[in-house]
Amino acid sequence: MKQANFVKSHKHYIFLISVIMFFTGCEAIAADHRMQFVKEDETGKKITVNLRKELVYDLMLFNGKSFQVTFCPEAIDTIYMIAGSSNVFQYRKTNVYFWPITKEYMADWEPNVPDKSNYILEVLKGGQCYRKILPQKYVFEYSDGFQTEKCRLYTDAKAQEIYDRYFKKTEAYSRTVIAYYQAMTEYKFKMEKYMKQPGSYNYIPPNEPLAPGPLLESVTEPKEGFILNLAPGKYRIRFIDQNGVVVKYSERMLVAFPMISEGVGYQIIPEDKWTHATTSDDTTGNVFILPGQTIYLKPFRSIKFNKHHYLKLSKLQSPVSGRGMENMNLWVQVGEIPAQNLSLEISNNKNNLIKVEEKPFYVQQRADSVLGYDILDYDPDRFPDESSTFSAYKIRINQPGGNYRIGLVDGQGRVIKGSIRTVQPMTKFSLLTLVLLATLPLGCGFLVVGLRLAATRHHMKE
Amino acid sequence: MKGTAITRVETVFILARRGIIVSLYKFGIYLTAFISCLTAVLLVSCYQGAIRENGLLVLNNPLNFPLQIVITINAVYLAATAAMSISKERDTGMLEVLFYGPVETGSYITAKYVEQMFKYVILLGFYGLVFILSGKLTNFNFSSELFLIGLLSLGFVSSVISLGILISAVTSKTRSSFFIFLILALVFSGVQLLEFLTANTDINTFSPVFASSITILNTIARLIRIVSPFSSFGWGMEAIRDSDFIKYFNSLATLPIIYLAVCLFLSKTILDQKGIKAN
Numbered sequence: 001m002k003q004a005n006f007v008k009s010h011k012h013y014i015f016l017i018s019v020i021m022f023f024t025g026c027e028a029i030a031a032d033h034r035m036q037f038v039k040e041d042e043t044g045k046k047i048t049v050n051l052r053k054e055l056v057y058d059l060m061l062f063n064g065k066s067f068q069v070t071f072c073p074e075a076i077d078t079i080y081m082i083a084g085s086s087n088v089f090q091y092r093k094t095n096v097y098f099w100p101i102t103k104e105y106m107a108d109w110e111p112n113v114p115d116k117s118n119y120i121l122e123v124l125k126g127g128q129c130y131r132k133i134l135p136q137k138y139v140f141e142y143s144d145g146f147q148t149e150k151c152r153l154y155t156d157a158k159a160q161e162i163y164d165r166y167f168k169k170t171e172a173y174s175r176t177v178i179a180y181y182q183a184m185t186e187y188k189f190k191m192e193k194y195m196k197q198p199g200s201y202n203y204i205p206p207n208e209p210l211a212p213g214p215l216l217e218s219v220t221e222p223k224e225g226f227i228l229n230l231a232p233g234k235y236r237i238r239f240i241d242q243n244g245v246v247v248k249y250s251e252r253m254l255v256a257f258p259m260i261s262e263g264v265g266y267q268i269i270p271e272d273k274w275t276h277a278t279t280s281d282d283t284t285g286n287v288f289i290l291p292g293q294t295i296y297l298k299p300f301r302s303i304k305f306n307k308h309h310y311l312k313l314s315k316l317q318s319p320v321s322g323r324g325m326e327n328m329n330l331w332v333q334v335g336e337i338p339a340q341n342l343s344l345e346i347s348n349n350k351n352n353l354i355k356v357e358e359k360p361f362y363v364q365q366r367a368d369s370v371l372g373y374d375i376l377d378y379d380p381d382r383f384p385d386e387s388s389t390f391s392a393y394k395i396r397i398n399q400p401g402g403n404y405r406i407g408l409v410d411g412q413g414r415v416i417k418g419s420i421r422t423v424q425p426m427t428k429f430s431l432l433t434l435v436l437l438a439t440l441p442l443g444c445g446f447l448v449v450g451l452r453l454a455a456t457r458h459h460m461k462e
Numbered sequence: 463m464k465g466t467a468i469t470r471v472e473t474v475f476i477l478a479r480r481g482i483i484v485s486l487y488k489f490g491i492y493l494t495a496f497i498s499c500l501t502a503v504l505l506v507s508c509y510q511g512a513i514r515e516n517g518l519l520v521l522n523n524p525l526n527f528p529l530q531i532v533i534t535i536n537a538v539y540l541a542a543t544a545a546m547s548i549s550k551e552r553d554t555g556m557l558e559v560l561f562y563g564p565v566e567t568g569s570y571i572t573a574k575y576v577e578q579m580f581k582y583v584i585l586l587g588f589y590g591l592v593f594i595l596s597g598k599l600t601n602f603n604f605s606s607e608l609f610l611i612g613l614l615s616l617g618f619v620s621s622v623i624s625l626g627i628l629i630s631a632v633t634s635k636t637r638s639s640f641f642i643f644l645i646l647a648l649v650f651s652g653v654q655l656l657e658f659l660t661a662n663t664d665i666n667t668f669s670p671v672f673a674s675s676i677t678i679l680n681t682i683a684r685l686i687r688i689v690s691p692f693s694s695f696g697w698g699m700e701a702i703r704d705s706d707f708i709k710y711f712n713s714l715a716t717l718p719i720i721y722l723a724v725c726l727f728l729s730k731t732i733l734d735q736k737g738i739k740a741n
Contacts, residue, residue, distance in 0.1 A: 270517035438499035445492025
């Protein structure tokens, strides 16, 4: 009886304590999936992070020029990719933590335990199943090496063919390298003998074997992944198992965004600041220079994307990437335009035309105590052991004022779309002239008010 | 009915003409024009300095930004003038005198709007000459984009003036009208400017508190865009940049006309309810 009265009189407190214990219990259960880990930042400062085992999307997304490696943890609900391009999706179960220094999620890819689950990637549009994608074999081919961004994706049988071809190349290259080392050993032995007894070689030193050039081409090992190529739009993606059951925490929104426009961008290098190049992304990016200024133009193929979507693609693991940029666009340079059959046409107001060809240039540091460098026409005979620093179209306009139109033209004289720019050399003008122009309304004001005052006084006198 | 309509139109033009002549005899409009031109000239000289410093500059047109600043200064000036005008005339009792005549609320408010817009058209014509001359002197050409911006500014200034008239109709005192308009203008333009500035910076470089503030700022900016006349100008500039004719037309005409209609209707209604007698 006493206990019943106690409960009745303290029922509110008992309810509150029960609720607190319930959520504490939930938290304890949730905490089982989280581990605390201590990581060091670049300065050696120790930071405690919460590791959580999650199913993440391991992504290799095409960014216009190569493939961007990123991943999508559970906390990020939308993936962005370029429409009409092939992208690689994989799933991994790994530890994920939020790194507060760079404000992004990081994945603890080690240890890499391969997942044996056979999932299917389901793509939904408007609530309906749009496509079901099975894993495919894929490789990435870097024709100029890993360091460059030039990369191509191959899938299925073609992937295996490319990889087999690359494997044979590496084997042949290995044999060449082994042969070179053997030749080198023989050469060293002969050289030692020549140094001791030059007469035995008729006083002709043995020839040093030529080292084989580096094998630039590289192909990744064939792996399995889900290749996604979608038209522009919003989709939902998720993994389903063989029984059609949706894999928990695998559902994400997917935005396939299109390219807005394509054009020609220029990297503009001023002669006196060649390390500080500027870019002119589209036809509105006109160039204003000093008279007599020499500039070098390198044309690039450029593509315009929505800035928010593109930044999300590039850095999906950062929740704040692209924030506030939904209405902005971004030009991305996707590759150099080769100079074959192209020339840069320059015309002025009087339609006088000059054609400039692309040339290689060499940047030579000045050897004396005077700091600086010179940009010279590259000549292999003049610089036998050096390669050119860059290739570009050289422009120099000596006259101040005027309007010059530049554009890339092909062998038939057709202007390359998006390559037109205006180059305007500045005129010398005095700031005082402009300030005097600005004071015109002030002068008018004084005149009008003065006349009005004079008229009023005259009227009052009358 | 037709006679009444003609009388109203005549009343509007008489009142507007009176207001314009009074403004032209005062120093304020000339001082505003001088400040605007001086600001534009200083900005142009900054661009010249940048070209000298870096050897080159890549821009659409160095005259675009100075023109936008000039337009904003004049929009704020004209709207502030409009914001003070009705409450001032009510304070001095002039409104009561006017309304004893053939002036009714709708004509009066329309006349205020027409007066400010006409002043702006005169100023815009003058700035056009200044910019053409500046363009010739500096070789920063007066391009077709400047013309589009000038045209777009008519819609923007119309919206700002109608907001000023609404504030003037709501408040009783001249000083209150001025300060309320100034605060609103600062809040609207300030929030948009901050949003633009922070959108172009890497949020990862900010502290968590600052980053959260930016999130709140973005939310406030989205709400303010609905009522701010400055936002349609921003959209119009984006439309010019992206060569989006439909967006440009909406920023130039559709949105300002809706804004104008709502503001003038509210002004008339409030003025009818509050009355025209001085407090």
